[in-house]
Amino acid sequence: MDVTLGLPVGAQAPDAASLRRFFGEREDLLPLWIAEPYVPLAPPVVEAIEDRAAAGWYGYEVRPGIEAAFRSWMTSRHGWRLDDLAIAVSPSLGTSIGSLIEMHSEPGDGVILQSPVFTDFKPLVTSAGRTVAKAPLSLVDDRYEMDFGALAEAAEGASMLILCNPHNPVGRAWSGADLARVADICSEHGVFVVADEIHADLVLAGNTFTPFASVAGGTEVRWAALHGPIKTFGLAGLADTLIVSDDDETIGRFGDLSGRLHLTRNNVVGMAATLAAYERGGEWLDGFLGDLETNFDRLVAGLPEPISLVEPEATYLAWLDFRGLGLEVPELSVWLADEAGLALSPGHWFGREGAGFARMSIGAEPQVIDEAIERLARAVG
Numbered sequence: 001m002d003v004t005l006g007l008p009v010g011a012q013a014p015d016a017a018s019l020r021r022f023f024g025e026r027e028d029l030l031p032l033w034i035a036e037p038y039v040p041l042a043p044p045v046v047e048a049i050e051d052r053a054a055a056g057w058y059g060y061e062v063r064p065g066i067e068a069a070f071r072s073w074m075t076s077r078h079g080w081r082l083d084d085l086a087i088a089v090s091p092s093l094g095t096s097i098g099s100l101i102e103m104h105s106e107p108g109d110g111v112i113l114q115s116p117v118f119t120d121f122k123p124l125v126t127s128a129g130r131t132v133a134k135a136p137l138s139l140v141d142d143r144y145e146m147d148f149g150a151l152a153e154a155a156e157g158a159s160m161l162i163l164c165n166p167h168n169p170v171g172r173a174w175s176g177a178d179l180a181r182v183a184d185i186c187s188e189h190g191v192f193v194v195a196d197e198i199h200a201d202l203v204l205a206g207n208t209f210t211p212f213a214s215v216a217g218g219t220e221v222r223w224a225a226l227h228g229p230i231k232t233f234g235l236a237g238l239a240d241t242l243i244v245s246d247d248d249e250t251i252g253r254f255g256d257l258s259g260r261l262h263l264t265r266n267n268v269v270g271m272a273a274t275l276a277a278y279e280r281g282g283e284w285l286d287g288f289l290g291d292l293e294t295n296f297d298r299l300v301a302g303l304p305e306p307i308s309l310v311e312p313e314a315t316y317l318a319w320l321d322f323r324g325l326g327l328e329v330p331e332l333s334v335w336l337a338d339e340a341g342l343a344l345s346p347g348h349w350f351g352r353e354g355a356g357f358a359r360m361s362i363g364a365e366p367q368v369i370d371e372a373i374e375r376l377a378r379a380v381g
């Protein structure tokens with residue numbers, strides 16, 4: 001199996017140095033631990049990048065209609081009208097989350113995380129001198145649910161919640177009812193909600209993405225939602241992201257900070273890619289979502305006992321249950337690399353509640369998924 005995942009010559013991702021750092025020296029690991037698509041990307045996006053690169057001029061350029069393109073994408077794909085909402089452009093979600101933590105909490109304050117949850121949240125909280133207030137998800141009949149009791153308890157002493165909707169790594173696309181309860185609890189306790197909705201477009205058939213904005217209206221909750229084309233279209237190394245809020249002050253303060261720190265430097269190629277993605281990327285995305293369904297089906301059909309898939313509703317991330325192997329942290333990571341030849345994100349990276357699980361990126365060609373299944377079957381023996 002080609003362990004470069006068929007990426008074009010010259011592509012360095014996933015980079016060899018971090019592969020070695022996290023997973024050891026073995027050369028032939030199948031690298032599926034990063035949340036990125038490993039398939040040919042949307043042709044209109046690739047063409048826009050090539051055309052912009054061919055222009056031979058890369059100076060300052062104002063952002064030509066990114067916000068308008070994003071608004072109209074959200075309305076056509078998700079029925080979400082953003083007319084009354086303010087939008088700011090931000091270099092990354094990490095920048096947005098870090099900035100919102102600075103703006104809406106004080107050193108020492110609690111920030112709620114619903115673990116197991118995306119690995120960057122915790123260091124963003126702790127490096128800002130805030131503390132993590134945990135409201136872990138509960139696993140009920142092989143399905144993750146929000147624990148509203150734990151959330152209400154954590155909210156009593158916290159000033160912020162970082163919500164992940166859809167949820168990385170467990171793949172839930174939270175329902176309107178779930179989100180409405182979150183909004184109520186956070187409204188009651190004055191907790192600011194940062195809704196990380198970067199996986200919004202990656203919702204599988206039969207499920208829907210519900211924007212936090214759509215439930216926040218009836219409450220007093222203060223919130224900002226984070227979006228962008230980076231996960232959907234594989235542009236994490238190139239494109240900017242967006243912050244949306246009904247709170248002009250939040251967007252205004254982010255704009256001031258951005259201005260002060262000169263975060264507004266435009267990447268002209270990234271802007272061309274973003275516009276192409278939002279204006280002409282829908283057809284490719286429909287096909288990609290279909291391929292993800294097929295890949296998830298392959299996993300369900302092929303995973304060897306006792307490994308199983310937690311049924312996904314969204315994202316290209318498979319949350320695999322290895323608890324039947326009876327391996328402790330860190331033996332599971334060692335087993336995955338040494339015995340199965342797989343570089344996956346071990347579940348404990350997402351919080352101790354993730355122990356016994358591992359996350360595998362499945363936005364890849366079907367033969368990559370088959371190879372991963374085969375390696376697991378050989379390792380289980």
Ligand SMILES: Cc1ncc(COP(=O)(O)O)c(C=O)c1O
Pocket residue numbers: 035091092093094095118120164168196198199230236241
């Ligand atoms: C939920 C979530 N938020 C944020 C990010 C990272 O965003 P950025 O690289 O823009 O900080 C990721 C990347 O996988 C993610 O899954």
